[in-house]
Amino acid sequence: MEPRYYVYYKFTIMKKPLIGITLDSEKKQTYSKFPWYALRENYLSSIIKLNAIPIPLVHDRKLTKDFIRILDGLIITGGDFDIDPKLYNKARVGSQTIKNKRTKFELSIFNKFLETDKPILGICGGCQLINVAVGGTLIQDLKKNPINHEQINPRNQTSHDININTNSKLYKICKKRKIKVNSAHHQSIKKIGKNLIVSALAKDGVIEGIEHKTHKWCMGLQWHPEFLITQADINIFQNFKENI
Numbered sequence: 001m002e003p004r005y006y007v008y009y010k011f012t013i014m015k016k017p018l019i020g021i022t023l024d025s026e027k028k029q030t031y032s033k034f035p036w037y038a039l040r041e042n043y044l045s046s047i048i049k050l051n052a053i054p055i056p057l058v059h060d061r062k063l064t065k066d067f068i069r070i071l072d073g074l075i076i077t078g079g080d081f082d083i084d085p086k087l088y089n090k091a092r093v094g095s096q097t098i099k100n101k102r103t104k105f106e107l108s109i110f111n112k113f114l115e116t117d118k119p120i121l122g123i124c125g126g127c128q129l130i131n132v133a134v135g136g137t138l139i140q141d142l143k144k145n146p147i148n149h150e151q152i153n154p155r156n157q158t159s160h161d162i163n164i165n166t167n168s169k170l171y172k173i174c175k176k177r178k179i180k181v182n183s184a185h186h187q188s189i190k191k192i193g194k195n196l197i198v199s200a201l202a203k204d205g206v207i208e209g210i211e212h213k214t215h216k217w218c219m220g221l222q223w224h225p226e227f228l229i230t231q232a233d234i235n236i237f238q239n240f241k242e243n244i
Helices: 041-048 061-070 100-114 125-133 169-174 231-242
Strands: 018-022 024-026 036-038 053-057 073-076 120-123 160-164 178-181 196-202 207-212 218-221
Touching (some): 018 100, 024 100, 041 053, 073 100, 100 120, 100 125, 125 207, 160 169, 160 207, 169 231, 218 231
Parallel strands (some): 018 053, 073 120, 120 218
Antiparallel strands (some): 160 178, 196 207, 207 218
């Protein structure tokens, strides 16, 4: 009987990163008569293009510790809502749709993530959430600004320039002092929060980017890079993943 030879191959299985992504919540009776969650598809597809797995996060603060344990990164999204100005000790003047359950959950998971070195990206309302979470305030309405920050042209097109702080992480990622962005917001950052720096400004002075001074990778962007319109948008998402 001829001897048999067995060859064993050692495979290294690479785990895809799990990226938590916050949801918007709705009570409008369009999809269902009951409350429902909402998320634009390209928030998810932009993560999938990174060869990562998006994990939508339900608004349940009891699950925060579980999310922190399993997730490799966090994206706080925008949506049809404003943060309750009571949270930054201001009267409600210009704020529109308030969604306290969503905001309380996002504050909870952001504060826990801030204690880790896992990357955090806040987009549009998520950028504002980061600022409020660390003691900053917001401009509640931008109607009189020179730039229309709720652009008329489609959201998958750019509408105005922003200037990037050359001493910022954002500049190292984009490698440009000026980039074009899209815009879909009626509020913006007013007073900057603790341990944050301004990384980008629009020509009318509206803060377009913030980043944390001590966290490994914590960034808030007022525009919507998940549309991946420009090379800068692509670079931001790639750098987010590289820091997992």
